[in-house]
Amino acid sequence: MKKRLIWAGCLLPLLWLASSGxxxxxxxxxxxxxGDTAFVLIGAALVLLMTPGLAFFYxxxxxxxxxxxxxMHSFIIMCLVSVQWVVFGYSLAxxxxxLHLIGSLSWLGLSGVGFAPNPNYGPTIPQLAFMAFQxxxxxxxxxxISGSFAERFRFPAFLIFTLLWTTIVYDPLAHxxxxxGGWLNRLGVLDFAGGTVVHISSGVSGLVTAxxxxxxxxxxxxxxLPHNIPFVVLGAGLLWFGWFGFNAGSALAANGLAxxxxxxxxxxxxxAALAWVFTEWIHNGKPTMLGAASGCVAGLVAITPASGxxxxxxxxxxxxxxxxxxxxAVSIMKARLGYDDALDTFGVHGIGGxxxxxxxxxxxxxxxxxxxxxxxxxxxxxxLGVQLIGIVASWVFAAAVTFIILKVVGLITPxxxxxxxxxxxxxxxxxxxxAYDFIS
Amino acid sequence: xxxxxxxxxxxxxxxxxxxxxxxxxxGMTVSEIKGCGLQRGWKEVYRGVESSINLLPKVKIEVxxxxxxxxxxxxxxxxxxxxxxxxxxxxxxxPVANSVRIRTGETGESAIY
Numbered sequence: 001m002k003k004r005l006i007w008a009g010c011l012l013p014l015l016w017l018a019s020s021g022x023x024x025x026x027x028x029x030x031x032x033x034x035g036d037t038a039f040v041l042i043g044a045a046l047v048l049l050m051t052p053g054l055a056f057f058y059x060x061x062x063x064x065x066x067x068x069x070x071x072m073h074s075f076i077i078m079c080l081v082s083v084q085w086v087v088f089g090y091s092l093a094x095x096x097x098x099l100h101l102i103g104s105l106s107w108l109g110l111s112g113v114g115f116a117p118n119p120n121y122g123p124t125i126p127q128l129a130f131m132a133f134q135x136x137x138x139x140x141x142x143x144x145i146s147g148s149f150a151e152r153f154r155f156p157a158f159l160i161f162t163l164l165w166t167t168i169v170y171d172p173l174a175h176x177x178x179x180x181g182g183w184l185n186r187l188g189v190l191d192f193a194g195g196t197v198v199h200i201s202s203g204v205s206g207l208v209t210a211x212x213x214x215x216x217x218x219x220x221x222x223x224x225l226p227h228n229i230p231f232v233v234l235g236a237g238l239l240w241f242g243w244f245g246f247n248a249g250s251a252l253a254a255n256g257l258a259x260x261x262x263x264x265x266x267x268x269x270x271x272a273a274l275a276w277v278f279t280e281w282i283h284n285g286k287p288t289m290l291g292a293a294s295g296c297v298a299g300l301v302a303i304t305p306a307s308g309x310x311x312x313x314x315x316x317x318x319x320x321x322x323x324x325x326x327x328x329a330v331s332i333m334k335a336r337l338g339y340d341d342a343l344d345t346f347g348v349h350g351i352g353g354x355x356x357x358x359x360x361x362x363x364x365x366x367x368x369x370x371x372x373x374x375x376x377x378x379x380x381x382x383x384l385g386v387q388l389i390g391i392v393a394s395w396v397f398a399a400a401v402t403f404i405i406l407k408v409v410g411l412i413t414p415x416x417x418x419x420x421x422x423x424x425x426x427x428x429x430x431x432x433x434x435a436y437d438f439i440s
Numbered sequence: 441x442x443x444x445x446x447x448x449x450x451x452x453x454x455x456x457x458x459x460x461x462x463x464x465x466x467g468m469t470v471s472e473i474k475g476c477g478l479q480r481g482w483k484e485v486y487r488g489v490e491s492s493i494n495l496l497p498k499v500k501i502e503v504x505x506x507x508x509x510x511x512x513x514x515x516x517x518x519x520x521x522x523x524x525x526x527x528x529x530x531x532x533x534x535p536v537a538n539s540v541r542i543r544t545g546e547t548g549e550s551a552i553y
């Protein structure tokens with residue numbers, strides 16, 4: 001009897017605490033969930049790993065005299081954008097909205113970005129975790145472009161270009177689509193993990209860079225073959241692995257939506273690799289390892305905007321189409337139009353990202369994501385038009401601003417390596433080192 | 441003394457090495473090289489774009505032999521390296537003015553092996 005009284009005496013205050021706590025939670029700041037936080041932090045680390053993965057993916061595709069310069073593009077971007085993002089990049093992209101176009105500078109140096117969640121950016125995780133996760137996207141997006149200008153961009157020009165590009169192309173575009181108050185966000189453009197922000201922006205900017213820089217010397221006359229396809233496959237494997245962080249992590253919580261994104265990401269990658277390999281088999285007579293590696297990346301690109309809105313069966317269709325059209329873009333369209341997008345950033349990311357953004361408007365369903373919208377095949381044809389606005393806006397903005405940036409950088413320092421530098425290779429002439437020693 | 445420069449198929453390296461050893465010539469220098477001749481190349485396809493490759497991988501063996509054994513050595517190399525198809529390779533024969541064994545300073549034929 002006495003014991004019971006003691007128990008009751010202990011329980012009553014606890015119950016009171018619990019109920020008052022609940023009342024507090026309902027009307028005050030949301031609570032941090034340790035599972036969600038762990039998931040997003042690990043997701044951020046996975047996305048970071050994609051950039052060294054990309055370095056190998058691209059590094060294997062260039063000639064041996066340019067492998068270090070190509071890998072260094074990605075690596076230096078990790079360093080450059082990491083600092084830029086903390087100092088002002090995050091504030092421009094996600095800071096309090098200005099005119100629906102850009103974030104304000106009030107989060108400069110991450111001031112006010114701390115342990116507390118921001119209800120708009122992952123209500124159950126510290127805003128710092130969201131910031132770190134988004135940083136990795138900014139890094140890989142800038143790094144993706146380097147596939148277009150490989151083997152001919154002077155390093156000083158590359159550095160200035162990258163800093164300007166990530167600041168005045170990536171940061172505003174991320175704000176438009178993902179920033180609270182961004183105009184494409186308000187319009188209802190669906191882009192779960194970056195079809196417009198990451199892939200269209202990098203792919204289209206890559207094409208513009210390739211056109212402004214011009215072709216590599218000897219392009220079309222002498223063979224420019226990949227020097228290490230196992231590197232390409234290693235890179236593709238790391239990209240595929242890291243992409244789970246990219247897409248599933250974009251749920252910003254360890255929940256069913258994340259699991260769905262995980263599954264559709266894997267499925268689309270697999271379907272696209274098969275589609276690419278079978279298309280080239282029919283077209284050229286042989287299935288290739290480079291084709292399988294490229295195909296999986298095309299599928300990963302295409303599913304990115306859709307990964308939080310579509311079911312696994314639709315992800316097969318998205319992947320299959322991505323594998324076929326990206327193959328045709330790099331093998332036929334590029335040769336017909338004659339531009340030298342060296343490692344096919346445009347062919348894979350520009351084309352694949354555009355298809356993915358459109359496909360989101362076709363296959364999205366609120367059965368997967370209640371806070372999303374239905375697409376054309378689920379009774380909402382209007383969404384396709386909204387997606388088109390997002391696509392056109394991203395294309396035009398990325399192309400125009402990239403062109404201007406290149407013209408401005410060109411006034412400061414030459415963009416293009418000289419003929420001797422290009423013939424000797426950028427490893428030796430830009431960095432005074434070689435990837436592979438001749439002897440010993 | 442004569443230097444034989446033998447361009448052979450890479451897959452015939454072991455056979456030629458064994459044949460040389462049988463003729464009493466265990467020493468040689470081997471390099472991986474590329475070259476073209478009568479043999480036609482092949483097509484490689486990267487991301488759907490074809491490149492024709494006509495510089496083919498070969499192995500070059502350099503061996504210096506005594507004058508009296510030249511004919512026998514050439515015969516053995518040919519036997520070991522031949523498949524009868526185009527692309528079996530070539531042997532080029534050069535006179536050697538002298539040779540020096542770096543360790544001892546010996547010269548002439550006794551410096552070869």
